[in-house]
Amino acid sequence: MNKIKNSNYILLFALLAFTACQNSSNMNNTSDSTATDSSANTSLIPSAKNFQTTINGKQTNLYVLKNGNMQVAVTNYGARVVSIVVPDKNGNPTDVAVGYDGVQPYTQGGDTYFGAVVGRYGNRIAKGRFKLDGIEYMLATNNGPNSLHGGNIGFSRVVWDAQQPNDSTVVLTYLSKNMEEGYPGNLTAKVTYTVLSNDKLKIDYEATTDKPTVLNLTNHTYFNLNGQGSGTILNHSVMINADKFTPVDSTLIPTGKLESVKGSPFDFTTPQTIGSRANDSANQQIKFGHGYDHNFVLNTNGDINSKAAEVTGDQSGIVMDVYTTQPGLQFYIGNFMDGSHTLKGGKKDDYRTAFCMETQHYPDSPNQPNFPSTVLKPGQQYQSATIYQFSVK
Numbered sequence: 001m002n003k004i005k006n007s008n009y010i011l012l013f014a015l016l017a018f019t020a021c022q023n024s025s026n027m028n029n030t031s032d033s034t035a036t037d038s039s040a041n042t043s044l045i046p047s048a049k050n051f052q053t054t055i056n057g058k059q060t061n062l063y064v065l066k067n068g069n070m071q072v073a074v075t076n077y078g079a080r081v082v083s084i085v086v087p088d089k090n091g092n093p094t095d096v097a098v099g100y101d102g103v104q105p106y107t108q109g110g111d112t113y114f115g116a117v118v119g120r121y122g123n124r125i126a127k128g129r130f131k132l133d134g135i136e137y138m139l140a141t142n143n144g145p146n147s148l149h150g151g152n153i154g155f156s157r158v159v160w161d162a163q164q165p166n167d168s169t170v171v172l173t174y175l176s177k178n179m180e181e182g183y184p185g186n187l188t189a190k191v192t193y194t195v196l197s198n199d200k201l202k203i204d205y206e207a208t209t210d211k212p213t214v215l216n217l218t219n220h221t222y223f224n225l226n227g228q229g230s231g232t233i234l235n236h237s238v239m240i241n242a243d244k245f246t247p248v249d250s251t252l253i254p255t256g257k258l259e260s261v262k263g264s265p266f267d268f269t270t271p272q273t274i275g276s277r278a279n280d281s282a283n284q285q286i287k288f289g290h291g292y293d294h295n296f297v298l299n300t301n302g303d304i305n306s307k308a309a310e311v312t313g314d315q316s317g318i319v320m321d322v323y324t325t326q327p328g329l330q331f332y333i334g335n336f337m338d339g340s341h342t343l344k345g346g347k348k349d350d351y352r353t354a355f356c357m358e359t360q361h362y363p364d365s366p367n368q369p370n371f372p373s374t375v376l377k378p379g380q381q382y383q384s385a386t387i388y389q390f391s392v393k
Ligand code: GAL
Pocket: 112, 113, 123, 148, 252, 293, 330, 332, 336, 358
């Protein structure tokens, strides 16, 4: 009798355990960002075959980098970060980078620079002109009167050569020929993405040239720390370690001044939500930028161990710390996003649903003698590094 009772209890217990498992796996299926099993984690990364094609005679692909809980997908089309998957405060894998499900949409329409390495000169050059050693160079004016992000094609719409030496690294190289997009010198650029332990994505940039040129390489990933396509970033909290920024004219070219952030909407020295001052119409700089679209003068002195910025997703608890050797950081809050692009998983790139933290030299440096120089000469080795580190609060 007792034996029968015991085995009934065992059966009942087994049934309850089975039902609990079923419920949790159903929950995991309701939303990709709440998936917890490793196959669901993999499914947040687009299928590599959607990236396998030939563009201008060169093979494109998707490279998936892994280390611990973090996965990063990179395509060699534009050296773009396609996905960054990290755990949220509940341990659920969350894709915090804006991107597409395949290579084709990256090649179509106006370039949004989603995830791209931009160059040869990231950010703007006034009137698409600069002088170097007495010679004037003319670039494409693809942004009002100015040149933006390397011109019509730049580095974001070319196929880079790629090598994946191990599970956590991809090395991308690109030869930008003399006078390509109007820039002098054959420039060899090398970008290495590495996923380090403790959920860090490190980006190393290197370059050499055979003639004097100007160079400003950065990465243009759009982040939403609550998950790509999950809605506004205006409630994210941001700290930027910068006492000054470079104010701009109405075409977003720096005036040349370094202005104190004190008492202005540009003071992020203590954490502030993005939205608290992003529409401050009394501030002319906010008006010119249509919100934040400005270069901050970092206090970090090129020290990669000193924190440049920290952002927290209000819903996910995901924190992103930014470290860099670069002197500046362009903080852009998706003011030109308009919902016209279909992102991974059918999500839309709605207005201000992502932000960029482009670590770089200051905009228009080739025409601004008081800004740190962006000239690269033959025999010199260009080197810079940036780390995006993820954790939870
Ligand atoms: C940013 C730039 C913005 C906008 C954006 C791309 O780097 O500062 O003004 O052009 O890229 O839409």
